[in-house]
Amino acid sequence: MTPQAARCPFHGDPETNRADTGRDSGGQDQQAANHSRQASDYPVADWVDVAALASDPYPIYARLRAESPVAWVPQLNKFLVTNYTGCHAVEQDQEIFSAEVTGATMTRAIGARPMLRKDDPEHSADRAPMNPVLRPKSIKEVWGPVFEGNAETYLEKVAEIGPKEADLNRDYAAPLASQNLIDLLGLKDVSVEQVRRWSHDFIAGMGNVLDDPAIWERCDASTAEADRLLEELIPYYRQTPDASMVSAWANSGLPTSNVAANVKLTISGGMNEPQHMVTNMVWALSYHAEQSALVLTDPSLWAAAFDEAVRWQSPIGMYPRETTQETILEGVRIPAGAGIGVVVASANRDAAHFGDSAADFDINRPKRPHLAFGSGVHLCAGHWAAKTSIGQLAVPMAYERFPRLRVDEQRNESWDGWVFRGLTSLPVTWN
Ligand code: HEM
Structure with a gap:
């Protein structure tokens, strides 16, 4: 298992379904055996190299789309769905998918099943209370000024570090994302570093299919810290409600364990x-000077730049589902109880949907729906x-502050992951 693949935030074990089979936790080996007996019924992509997926998944996605957009990948113990129509069809049908x-790891890591591992109506009962917090009006009026203030704070720190040393991931994107989430959730008396540590530890726990005791120890310690905070915060917000997500959940009538699981999922x-x-957008604009010039002269293009960057380099590459019955998807018969990997990062480069230039970054491309935020009932709440x-604040503000902001090609950048993909370091300069 690649380290990055083990860090999928929402989905538990990304490479095998072993941790994901709460439906039949003891039946995994039998399931695998059934699959191999029936292998001739469906395309098998046993050539997929998981290490290559983590370093650059896009050539593998292109081959899968061309040869068999629904294929059994034995190394992952999943059917990977890599074209747009296939991924979209899976997302629209929670009864079959x-x-x-x-499985045990996600529940074990955060203490209970969160909304992302429920179908309706249980899923919508968990999700409905915090939807109003995340609607456009609330985001614009209540949270916009908060996000703006946070961006100013961390841009100041980037300026102090200077154009020879600054790493946009380490010095801006990571602390800013943590602080924004702390505010939006309404967490109190926690530091940016502490919440980042919780996030990493929960994610490591969700992927701990090999039961590494050291990972459980860290995850349990962070879960205990978060639970202690929530034990105080939930009653506090019942007395003193505000506009935050924890407040909305605390006053929803949901059991405390549901609230805590969904806060920890978030x-x-x-x-x-x-x-x-943050880093994807700056990286894409740095290597596409003409498009960067366009967006810097016409700020109304920032929305298109964000949308194109999230399509082109989707931060969540794949997420799992499981078939409840035998079904046919894109002409391929899939047995009941099969693990499905919905590879939205591949669907987002499908030429059948986006045209021949699907693999290019183009903020002027004709608007077509993409799947970077999922779709259907689990469409990203955030x-x-x-x-x-x-898209409207952190990145535009970074260019306002440093108009010549760009990747520093004198220092090395690094990408990692496929289930969950992004820049792990992005040296930048602006002189
Ligand atoms: C660019 C940033 C983001 C991307 C690309 C993204 C992507 C996604 C995707 C693809 C899903 C669906 C996963 C599935 O169906 O299995 C999802 C679900 C979710 N996301 Fe996001 N997300 C982002 C930011 C956020 C933020 C900032 C928050 C919280 C404030 C958030 C909270 C959630 C929640 C709670 C769900 C579960 C929704 C449900 O089960 O109904 N996301 N996200």
């Missing part, structure tokens, strides 16, 4: 993707928050 794939997953979008905090 269930999100209830959580801590796990609501930080890395916004963080990656997508307006991300568009505003990153």
Whole structure:
């Protein structure tokens, strides 16, 4: 297992379904055996190299789309779905493609099943209370000024570090994403570093299919810290409600364990993707000078630049589902109880949907729906928050502060991951 693949925030074990089979936790080996017996029924992509996926997944996605957009990948113990119509069809049908794939690791890591591992109506009962907090009006009026203040704070720190040393991931994207999430959730008396540590530890726990005791120790310690805070915060917000997500959940009538699980899910997953979008956008604009010039002269193009960057380098590359019955997807027969990997990063480069230039970064491309935020009932709850905090504020403000902001090619950048992909360092300069 690659380190990055083990760090998927929302989904538990990304490479095998072993941790994700709450439905039948003892049946995994039998399931695998059934798959190999029936292998001739469906395309098998046993050539997929998981290490290569983590370093650069896009050539592998292109081959999968061309040869067999629904294929059994034995190394991952999953069917990977890599074209747009296939991924979209999975997302629209929770009766056949269930999100209830959580196994022991996700439940173990955050203490209970969160909304992302439930189908309706249980899923919508967990999600409904915090939807109003994340609607466009609330994001613009209540949270916009908060996100703006946070961006100013961390841009000041980047300026202090200077154009020879600054790393946009370490010095801006990561602390900013953490602080924005702390505010939006309404966490109190916690530091940016502490919440980042919780996020990393929960994610490591969700991927701990090999039961590494050291990982559980760290995850349990962070879970205990977060639970202690929530034990105080939930009653506090019942007495003193405000506009935050924890307040909305605390006053929803949901059991405390549901609230705590969903807060911990949000801590796990609501930080890395916004963080990656700050660096993805600056990286994409740095290497596309003409488009960068366009957006810097016409700020109304920032929304298109964000949307194109999240399509082109989707921070969440794949997420799991599980079939509840035998079904046919894109002409391929899939047995009941099969693990499905919905590879939205690949669907987002499908030429059948986006045209021949699907692999190019082009902020002027004709608007077509993409799947970077998912779709259907689990459509990302935080997508307006991300568009505003990153696409309208964090990145435009960085260019206002440093008009010549660009990748520093004298120092090395690094990318990692496929389930969850982003820049792990992005040296920048602006002189
Ligand atoms: C650019 C940034 C982001 C991206 C690309 C992203 C992507 C996604 C995707 C693809 C899903 C669906 C996963 C699935 O169906 O299995 C999802 C779900 C979710 N996201 Fe985001 N996300 C981002 C930012 C955020 C933020 C900032 C928050 C919190 C404030 C957030 C909270 C959630 C929650 C709670 C869910 C579960 C929704 C449900 O089960 O109904 N996300 N996200």
